Amino acid sequence: MEYIEHLSRDARMRAIIRQTGPLKLARRKNTCLFLCRSIIAQQLSTKVAAVIEDRLLALLPAANVTPEDILAISPVTLRSIGLSETKAGYVHNVARYFSELSITDRTFSLMEDESVISILTEIKGVGRWTAEMTLMFSLGRKNVFSLDDYGIQQSMIAVYRLGQLDKKALRARMSAISDRWSPFRSYACLHLWKVRDLQR
Numbered sequence: 001m002e003y004i005e006h007l008s009r010d011a012r013m014r015a016i017i018r019q020t021g022p023l024k025l026a027r028r029k030n031t032c033l034f035l036c037r038s039i040i041a042q043q044l045s046t047k048v049a050a051v052i053e054d055r056l057l058a059l060l061p062a063a064n065v066t067p068e069d070i071l072a073i074s075p076v077t078l079r080s081i082g083l084s085e086t087k088a089g090y091v092h093n094v095a096r097y098f099s100e101l102s103i104t105d106r107t108f109s110l111m112e113d114e115s116v117i118s119i120l121t122e123i124k125g126v127g128r129w130t131a132e133m134t135l136m137f138s139l140g141r142k143n144v145f146s147l148d149d150y151g152i153q154q155s156m157i158a159v160y161r162l163g164q165l166d167k168k169a170l171r172a173r174m175s176a177i178s179d180r181w182s183p184f185r186s187y188a189c190l191h192l193w194k195v196r197d198l199q200r
Contacts, residue, residue: 007184010180027140030065032094032103033060035130105139108139135186
């Protein structure tokens with residue numbers, strides 16, 4: 001795979017790839033629904049988030065879910081499936097934004113990553129991290145590096161021995177290291193997450 005050859009120029013990343021094996025970055029349809037599910041999952045265990053997401057999906061059409069379908073679910077119903085009042089509002093914020101601006105997956109297809117982040121973070125409830133995860137796991141973008149992701153930070157601290165650095169220096173060093181991985185930084189993130197999971 002093309003990305004493996006490139007990332008393997010970094011000896012420590014090469015060692016990680018040998019541990020994890022090749023990983024794939026898949027593009028998914030329906031960015032609006034992906035964002036809503038991401039909001040649901042925030043600060044919840046994987047198990048609890050999955051239960052609530054399944055309840056939400058049960059209220060929606062089996063295919064081709066539109067922002068209007070999501071908006072048709074009342075806040076009361078969203079709360080009844082396990083969402084807090086705040087998260088129910090954020091889910092509606094996402095759907096309303098996509099509906100009012102007629103945003104579809106195609107809207108993002110010709111946009112640079114930072115432009116997509118700028119648009120998505122205009123939505124109340126969507127921060128930079130959520131936008132970055134959307135770029136990676138919904139839009140399938142290959143060159144995203146999530147500097148503030150806790151898992152990425154902890155993995156890089158361990159792999160690149162960065163534990164002695166203060167927060168500002170850590171971010172600077174992480175950014176400098178990630179520059180080596182461009183244009184495949186998303187794949188590097190996948191491997192950093194994976195190797196951390198393997199070491200738990």
